[in-house]
């Protein structure tokens with residue numbers, strides 16, 4: 167069965183990861199996704215370890231099902247965050263912004279599965295050699311930090327290059343995207359943008375509405391000149407930042423301008439001056455729904471499509 171490999175390995179019902187989102191994927195969303203049969207993942211960003219311990223305990227209080235934690239390897243708290251993950255026996259870790267090599271043995275020693283996020287074949291190969299359990303291959307359609315290869319082309323190339331299961335992320339928001347990803351050889355999908363509008367996601371209501379209203383051409387990439395490109399919805403902040411980059415502003419100036427702008431939008435609802443991180447799949451997102459309903463809709467849709475395909479023969 168398509169997607170079975172990942173479901174068996176992680177003891178989840180459906181091959182759907184809720185992509186970690188710093189600030190807006192705490193225990194409430196994670197528990198709802200895991201209860202709905204997917205895999206919820208806590209986004210830690212630069213949050214301190216005490217906050218993570220509280221969130222992990224809250225997830226455990228709300229659901230007995232597996233869940234994950236995303237570790238930003240550039241976080242100043244990374245060592246303490248890893249300690250909490252080990253002490254709390256978190257079932258799965260995804261990593262971003264770096265190489266998790268030095269933590270692989272430690273995490274494995276407590277049975278924690280490691281799925282680093284990659285945006286190139288070279289990094290996928292290097293991380294497989296370190297002994298990771300799987301990979302999330304994320305294309306440039308995604309919201310937040312992006313690479314420069316599309317999901318459509320990255321996923322099959324990563325699948326061909328490694329033996330571990332590959333989860334596809336970037337631009338996937340419905341059953342059609344899930345079936346497409348499985349057809350490319352992925353074992354499952356990671357979805358971020360659609361889960362921003364999950365009822366249990368604490369993102370500001372105006373941020374959710376901006377995503378629901380967005381169309382196919384409403385995102386752009388900021389931060390190319392700093393080496394840290396980020397996909398966001400078009401607004402005043404994004405245009406000003408792009409203009410600064412065009413004028414050749416220094417990396418420090420651009421980074422300072424961007425500081426605090428993502429929580430300004432995601433938590434405080436400042437849609438003019440905040441950074442509205444979201445993927446190109448925003449154009450596919452139509453309404454706020456409970457997380458379990460989003461998962462059920464995706465699976466029903468995928469089943470319908472696969473059923474139609476089997477009529478060919």
Ligand SMILES: Cc1cc2nc3c(=O)[nH]c(=O)nc-3n(C[C@H](O)[C@H](O)[C@H](O)COP(=O)(O)O)c2cc1C
Nearest residue numbers: 185186187188262308309310336337358359443445
């Ligand atoms: C608002 C937002 C915040 C994100 N924050 C993180 C993060 O903290 N760590 C991470 O590894 N990925 C982060 N991502 C990426 C998601 O985990 C996920 O891989 C991505 O959203 C999938 O693509 P999609 O947006 O097209 O669904 C973020 C994405 C969004 C939209």
